[in-house]
Amino acid sequence: MKHEGPKAQALTEEDICQRVRDSVLEQRLAPGTKLTEESLCGVFGVGRTTVRRAFLLLSRDNIVELQRNKGAVIASPSPDEARQVFEARRTVEAALLARATENASEADIAQLRAHLAKEKDALSTADIARWIRLTGEFHLHLAKIAGNDPLFQFLEQLVFRSSLIITLYGRHGRAAHSCKGDEHTRIVDALETGDSTTANKVMAEHLSEIESTLNFDRSAAGGDLHQIFGMAHAS
Amino acid sequence: MKHEGPKAQALTEEDICQRVRDSVLEQRLAPGTKLTEESLCGVFGVGRTTVRRAFLLLSRDNIVELQRNKGAVIASPSPDEARQVFEARRTVEAALLARATENASEADIAQLRAHLAKEKDALSTADIARWIRLTGEFHLHLAKIAGNDPLFQFLEQLVFRSSLIITLYGRHGRAAHSCKGDEHTRIVDALETGDSTTANKVMAEHLSEIESTLNFDRSAAGGDLHQIFGMAHAS
DNA sequence: AGATATTAAATTGTTGACAATTTATGTGAA
DNA sequence: TTCACATAAATTGTCAACAATTTAATATCT
Known part of the structure; x- marks a missing residue:
């Protein structure tokens, strides 16, 4: 074969x-x-x-x-870039969420619920890699519903950059902890009832919480083995 | 030589x-x-x-x-793309303007005033090509002041696409007419006094006005000689 | 040994020739 | 003429060889 x-x-x-x-x-x-x-x-x-x-x-x-x-x-991404990326996300996702609240059909809500189930499953089976990806894709799923392609593509870029930022500056274990509040579920709940205000509030808190778990104190340049191992630079 | x-x-x-x-x-x-x-x-x-x-x-x-x-x-860009681009612009420029209102220094205001003078000059000398470019660059100048690079680069893309859209669907002469209100000047005025609310209102009106001057009735595909000359498509 | 200079290896950048595809041109039959 | 088909030209896609640069390795000297 x-x-x-x-x-x-x-x-x-x-x-x-x-x-x-x-x-x-x-x-x-x-x-x-x-x-x-x-x-x-x-x-x-x-x-x-x-x-x-x-x-x-x-x-x-x-x-x-x-x-x-x-x-x-x-x-x-540098700490300053990280700050700007999350600032941009707060801006764009607020707008997308407002649009999504208007546009969301029952089928959309159902798909989001299914996605939430996947997230939960990944978390319960300790499939962290999958959970991390699903977490990012949730935001993209929301953006898709909003029906604005330029904004969607822009958020796509920001989500990927966010992933890099979290890999660089994220405190281990904190990401899963931030899931305790189950903000994604609360966002879908608000979306279903058409409560744009609550949805936006939860989303803003969600993004700010993710950003607040970042730790910029350590090495700025990721992947630099010298800094990772506490060695001085050679040349 | x-x-x-x-x-x-x-x-x-x-x-x-x-x-x-x-x-x-x-x-x-x-x-x-x-x-x-x-x-x-x-x-x-x-x-x-x-x-x-x-x-x-x-x-x-x-x-x-x-x-x-x-x-x-x-x-x-299709009419639907055009709509989405302008929707995205309203979203992004509102956020950028809010940031710009906070960040704008006196030097920034002075530069914007200088830019307005250029616009006026280009218009008075009937240098339309230059005026069109300056008009677009004004928005980018504002975005720069906001100090968020991802949002700036995104708006840059949108401005270029807007230019394509206006070339395709813009009614001739309407662009200059929309300058009568001198909205750019009013935005800078509001920005100088820190009046974020007014600035946003004028900007929103400005963008909507530009969009409202578009005419999607004629040829969807620009450069299509068949449609330009009112001929049916061959095969 | 430690630092520096030299040489070799590896990696990236560029160019040009050739293949594949599309577009234009030309020819002939209905 | 007009359509269909075949041919030729033009344009794009791909690849491999070569040049330029960087990185690693080696040798040399203090």
Whole structure:
């Protein structure tokens, strides 16, 4: 039995971007990780041209940082960038939530409930990677309902950057703790009753709580082994 | 005397993106315009690789549409996209304006006043292309003051798309007419006195007015000669 | 040893030739 | 003429070889 199908359709740059984004969302790719062209070529079975295009697109979304003659590295948002990203999220998600409250159909609510169940399941089975991704996707699901593509795509970028930020500055265990309040469920509840005010309030608190769990004291540059191990820099 | 300097530093893909964006902002590049690789190579004196990268970046910003094996075309936003873009602008600019009201220094206000003078000058000298660009840049200037880079970059995208939309659906002469109210000046006035409420109100009216001048009745796909000349489509 | 300079390896950047596809052109029959 | 089909031109997509740069390794000197 072969590992690949008979045709093995070649992956496009968008496919690779999606894979990288998913990995970032599940925190399997940490900020500072070096991505060499050759390795990704091998992993995805594509030419250097495709990988290169993927890097360019990812750099436009601030997911990877592209340094001249030095290649691609998973971005390491600074504390100030982190603050701005969450500020932007509060702004955009408030607007999206208002729209979603107007537009949400019964089917939408049902889908959101199903999503909440998945989150709960992932948490109970201790599948943290899956839970982390689902948590991010919940916000994107809400954004989709709002029906504004530019805002949706923008929030998508912000969610991915948030993932990088949490990986960098998040206190371990705090993420799960912040789930205690079950804010996602409360947001859907408010959405169902058309209570836009409450939904916005909960969302604002939710985002602020996530941001408040961040700890900027330690190393600014993630993935720097020297700092991680408390060693001085070589050269 | 040579036309180029002795070194003639090679342009980068960002340079080319900027040129294209500027052309869009001044409405010198209409939606539907085909951009061949060869022609841009000739114009900017760069290799095909660079042009290709520029296309990819521009497509990510919805400024050009990239079709497989068919090349790059200046995007033609649909009426529905237009609505969403302006909706997004109202959302984002409201938030940016609120931040700008808090952050604006005297120097910022002075710069904005200088910008207003430029707008007035361009209008009085009938330099419409320049006026159109300045009008767009005014909003970006405001966004810069707000001090949130993600929101700024997002608005940048929206402004460029707005330019395409106005080129496509704008009634001629209406743009200048909408300047009668001199809303930009009123926004700066409100900003100077810290009157966030008034600033937001004027901005919201301003954007809605621009949107209301659009006419979606005629050709949806810009650059489509069939529709322009009132002919039926061939195949 | 420790630091510095030199050489080798690895990685990225660029170019040009060739393949694949689309678009334009031309030819002939109904 | 007009449609269909075949051919040619033009344009885009892909790949591999080469150049430029960075990183690692080695050698050399104090």
